[in-house]
Amino acid sequence: MNTITNGATIEIVATGEQYHTLKDWGLAIGNNDYIGDVEQENYYVDVPGADGFLDFSEAITGRRIFKSRPINVELGGKKPRNDWDIFISDIRNLVEGREIKIIFDNDSGFYWTGRASIQGFDRNREIGTFTLAIPKADPYKYNVADSTEDWLWDPFDFETGIIDEGTEITVKTGETKTYTIVPDQMPFVPTIYVSVLGSAGPKMTANGETYTLMKGKNRFADITVNTEDVVLSFTGTGTLAIRYRRGSL
Structure with a gap:
């Protein structure tokens, strides 16, 4: 890694x-x-008279649970020595205590997110250094092509990034439209946004259950894309869009 030219985009x-x-x-x-090590939620039970522990870490949810991870970015540069106090004050006003997204230049297909803090500012003549810290960052990094929001061509990495397309669906009377969501590294719950609600308002079937969709945002926590494909079937009339976030450790 070239530490002279390596940088990151902060949003x-x-x-x-x-x-x-x-x-x-x-x-x-x-x-x-x-990028610090991820904190995993583990649940061990000590059984008297038995060797070792019983591991119930995945017993309830059936999957791994990750809580957070620390991110500590050491930043440094050269400025006139009298400019540093004003500069670091401006940076603190901008990011201290705020939720940020950060995209590293050498991993431009993904962003990290969490609440930031400025720590350890020091200056030696014209050289200043400090740490941009996210003590409890989200454990996953998210694809910049994430289908919950618009994405930019510039930071998108065509070798590592994934584009999810074709998520807007119009359903007409007498027809059924289906959409298959493929699982990824991180379990996620899709959100259905209904923009046009027809007279026979759209219904959605997933995992054998049928849901009536309302205009606006619809999210059902029991529809989790984890290890297997999830097929969403739509009937009735209306126009909707499917949105979700993909992540990676």
Whole structure:
């Protein structure tokens, strides 16, 4: 990794403002270990008289549960020494305590998210350093082509990224439309957005259950895409879109 030119794009979730650490702030990433180890939720039971422990970590949900992971990005750059106090104050005002998304230049197909903090600012003459920390970042990184929102061509990685297309569906009287969602590394629950509600308002069938869709956002927690394909079938009349997030450790 080239620590002189390596940078990252920071997005303030509340405002949508984006900044590149190198191009906009003149700061390069100085460490390679900025993505910390994931914290997994484990549940062990000590049985008296038995060797070892009983592991119930996946017994309830049937899958692995991850809580969070730390992200610590060491940033540094060169500025006139009298500019640093104002600069670091501006950075703190911008990101301290805010939820951010961060896309690293060397993994531009994915973004991480969490609440940020500025830590350990130090200055030696014209050289200043500090850490952009996300102590409890989401354990998963999400595809920038994530179908819950618009994505940009510039940061998209055509070798590692995945584009989900064809998620807008119009259902007419007497026909059935289906859409298959393929599982990924991270379990997720799809959201159905109904934009046009026909007279025979659309119904959706999944895993043997039928749901009546309302105009706007529809989300059913029992429809989880985990290890097997989930087929959504739509009848009635209306226009809808299917949205979901794909993630990776």
